[in-house]
Amino acid sequence: MTPKFDGLEFGIVAAFFVLITIIGFAAARWRRGTTLASLDEWGLGGRRFGTWVTWFLVGGDLYTAYTFVAVPALMFGVGAVGFFAVPYTIVVYPIVLFAAARLWSVAHRHGYATAADFVRGRHGSAVLGFLVALTGVVATMPYIALQLAGIKAIVESVGIGGDWPLWVAFLVLAAYTFSSGLRAPALIAFIKDALIYIVVIVAVIYIPYKLGGYDHIFHAANAALAKKKTGAITLKGFQYLGYSTLALGSALALFLYPHAVTGVLAAKSRNTVRKNMALLPAYSLMLGFLALLGYMALAAHIKPIGGTAKAPDTNTVVPWLMHTEFPRWFTGVAFAAIAIGALVPAAIMAIAAANTFTRDIYRPYIRPNASHSEEALVGKIVSVVVKLGALAIIVGLKLSFSLQFQLIGGVIIVEILPAVVLGLYTRWFHRWALVGGWLAGMGLSIYMLYVTSSTTTKHFGNASFAFSQWGFHTKVTIWTGIVGLVANLVVSALLTLVFRQLPRGSDETRAEDFTVEAPAVTMPAAP
Amino acid sequence: MSVYDPNTATTPKGGITVSLHGDASSPPVPGAPPVVREHRRRHPIAWLLLLPLLGTLIPEIYNRTSPSIGGMPFFYWYELAWIPVSVACTLAVYLATRER
Numbered sequence: 001m002t003p004k005f006d007g008l009e010f011g012i013v014a015a016f017f018v019l020i021t022i023i024g025f026a027a028a029r030w031r032r033g034t035t036l037a038s039l040d041e042w043g044l045g046g047r048r049f050g051t052w053v054t055w056f057l058v059g060g061d062l063y064t065a066y067t068f069v070a071v072p073a074l075m076f077g078v079g080a081v082g083f084f085a086v087p088y089t090i091v092v093y094p095i096v097l098f099a100a101a102r103l104w105s106v107a108h109r110h111g112y113a114t115a116a117d118f119v120r121g122r123h124g125s126a127v128l129g130f131l132v133a134l135t136g137v138v139a140t141m142p143y144i145a146l147q148l149a150g151i152k153a154i155v156e157s158v159g160i161g162g163d164w165p166l167w168v169a170f171l172v173l174a175a176y177t178f179s180s181g182l183r184a185p186a187l188i189a190f191i192k193d194a195l196i197y198i199v200v201i202v203a204v205i206y207i208p209y210k211l212g213g214y215d216h217i218f219h220a221a222n223a224a225l226a227k228k229k230t231g232a233i234t235l236k237g238f239q240y241l242g243y244s245t246l247a248l249g250s251a252l253a254l255f256l257y258p259h260a261v262t263g264v265l266a267a268k269s270r271n272t273v274r275k276n277m278a279l280l281p282a283y284s285l286m287l288g289f290l291a292l293l294g295y296m297a298l299a300a301h302i303k304p305i306g307g308t309a310k311a312p313d314t315n316t317v318v319p320w321l322m323h324t325e326f327p328r329w330f331t332g333v334a335f336a337a338i339a340i341g342a343l344v345p346a347a348i349m350a351i352a353a354a355n356t357f358t359r360d361i362y363r364p365y366i367r368p369n370a371s372h373s374e375e376a377l378v379g380k381i382v383s384v385v386v387k388l389g390a391l392a393i394i395v396g397l398k399l400s401f402s403l404q405f406q407l408i409g410g411v412i413i414v415e416i417l418p419a420v421v422l423g424l425y426t427r428w429f430h431r432w433a434l435v436g437g438w439l440a441g442m443g444l445s446i447y448m449l450y451v452t453s454s455t456t457t458k459h460f461g462n463a464s465f466a467f468s469q470w471g472f473h474t475k476v477t478i479w480t481g482i483v484g485l486v487a488n489l490v491v492s493a494l495l496t497l498v499f500r501q502l503p504r505g506s507d508e509t510r511a512e513d514f515t516v517e518a519p520a521v522t523m524p525a526a527p
Numbered sequence: 528m529s530v531y532d533p534n535t536a537t538t539p540k541g542g543i544t545v546s547l548h549g550d551a552s553s554p555p556v557p558g559a560p561p562v563v564r565e566h567r568r569r570h571p572i573a574w575l576l577l578l579p580l581l582g583t584l585i586p587e588i589y590n591r592t593s594p595s596i597g598g599m600p601f602f603y604w605y606e607l608a609w610i611p612v613s614v615a616c617t618l619a620v621y622l623a624t625r626e627r
Contacts, residue, residue, distance in 0.1 A: 240587060274625065
């Protein structure tokens with residue numbers, strides 16, 4: 001069912017869309033280098049972003065529209081389990097603080113633009129680099145599709161049926177990404193975040209005020225969840241392991257995604273990266289309060305407007321809660337915030353996937369002698385192709401497919417951790433052992449996902465694996481990726497012992513490369 | 528967890544790690560010469576980074592509703608309260624180990 005068309009809401013969303021389109025094209029001129037015809041300039045913004053720009057860029061990149069819509073939707077559906085997003089985004093920064101700085105330094109020293117670049121140079125293995133690149137691209141595509149799905153949820157809530165607004169969004173996004181590269185989402189991220197912060201602050205004050213306070217909201221949510229028999233506002237004992245492994249595993253996976261690496265490598269200095277790891281949790285606070293919108297929707301008796309009776313599209317509960325509770329003009333602002341919040345990460349993800357394809361598949365396997373301008377052109381074209389693929393997923397397949405792909409995305413991206421993160425610290429692992437570990441971990445994870453059903457599908461139903469599948473009489477679950485990662489690590493270590501006699505790849509990095517800081521920039525004298 | 532533990536991760540184990548190009552006398556990579564820092568051991572303050580993990584990844588600690596604050600059950604405000612604590616820990620480590 002599509003609700004009645006709302007002209008005011010639509011007008012405000014459209015106006016913001018025009019504004020960011022103009023900014024997106026103008027961004028090509030912002031802090032411009034001599035040319036955009038190199039992957040460093042187009043795909044990494046010239047590696048010149050300072051603390052503030054990096055904060056907005058990485059924040060805009062990691063806290064996507066999908067997060068804003070899906071996390072409350074999860075709380076709406078299953079209660080306390082959905083709050084895993086808070087421990088997840090708390091532990092990620094202490095975990096990656098040092099590793100991200102080491103990656104930045106070695107990439108700065110050797111001109112690496114992707115994690116796969118580093119893996120190839122460090123382990124001397126094009127095959128391992130290819131596997132890391134492939135994993136990154138495959139994990140990213142459905143993530144872009146979900147961003148478009150976020151836009152679709154907004155479009156439906158405004159009361160427009162059909163896919164044409166998605167095509168418009170796609171064309172505009174593709175055009176300014178093509179012409180401006182990473183500078184476009186970096187600049188638009190400022191507006192996105194300003195809007196999101198305003199909307200969240202208003203929402204967590206105004207909506208509880210209208211609904212009768214947090215006390216009432218939590219009681220009403222608990223009653224509603226008990227009635228649906230799907231969860232509660234606290235965890236059951238058997239959910240503990242699933243909750244903490246989901247939070248920890250998601251944190252381990254987050255900075256392995258190509259778009260997160262792109263955000264880190266675009267920073268101008270090692271200190272910028274480290275400072276940001278300390279400052280980024282400000283977004284987590286916002287996400288924590290946003291998650292509670294799911295309970296507010298329960299308390300306000302919101303019904304999902306999309307999907308089918310058996311499997312309602314709970315991603316519409318946040319837009320519909322806003323539509324129900326806010327004055328119409330502010331609903332327009334909130335919808336614009338979510339829509340722009342989808343465009344920023346979609347652009348960065350497409351650029352990151354394009355960088356990865358160009359550097360780690362096209363150059364090593366198709367055109368080893370590609371020039372800088374050829375690399376940039378290939379990257380630009382691939383960024384369009386990737387978005388077209390994401391659009392095809394949304395328009396051609398059912399939305400639930402993209403959600404399943406996304407679940408798989410986190411589980412498979414974590415399989416590159418041994419090659420990338422252990423590689424930042426040690427070369428003890430043999431390159432072919434890491435390939436073997438990847439195969440073992442990936443195989444086990446995909447098998448575990450395959451046998452997991454949900455209410456709507458028989459296979460690939462959920463990224464939480466029930467031990468009852470293996471004959472244990474328990475309701476305990478675990479995040480699938482953790483099991484795959486442990487298998488990967490064990491196989492990598494065992495095979496390293498076996499492969500001792502085989503030739504090792506050459507390592508083009510040196511110990512001090514991992515700690516270099518950018519040379520101090522001497523400011524030109526004032527004219 | 529040992530994968531990421533900053534305290535054990537500073538010095539490569541096994542000695543194979545940098546054997547191929549790790550020789551300090553080998554010529555630097557061509558290009559702009561970067562500022563090379565002295566390799567030093569991690570500051571002990573890095574242990575602070577473990578606190579947010581211990582505080583938030585063990586639900587047994589905080590899975591209850593009381594005491595609530597302003598209508599918000601313990602489970603929720605406890606986890607939210609870890610965000611500023613985590614920022615403080617990360618910031619302290621950053622400030623203590625930053626390169627000047």
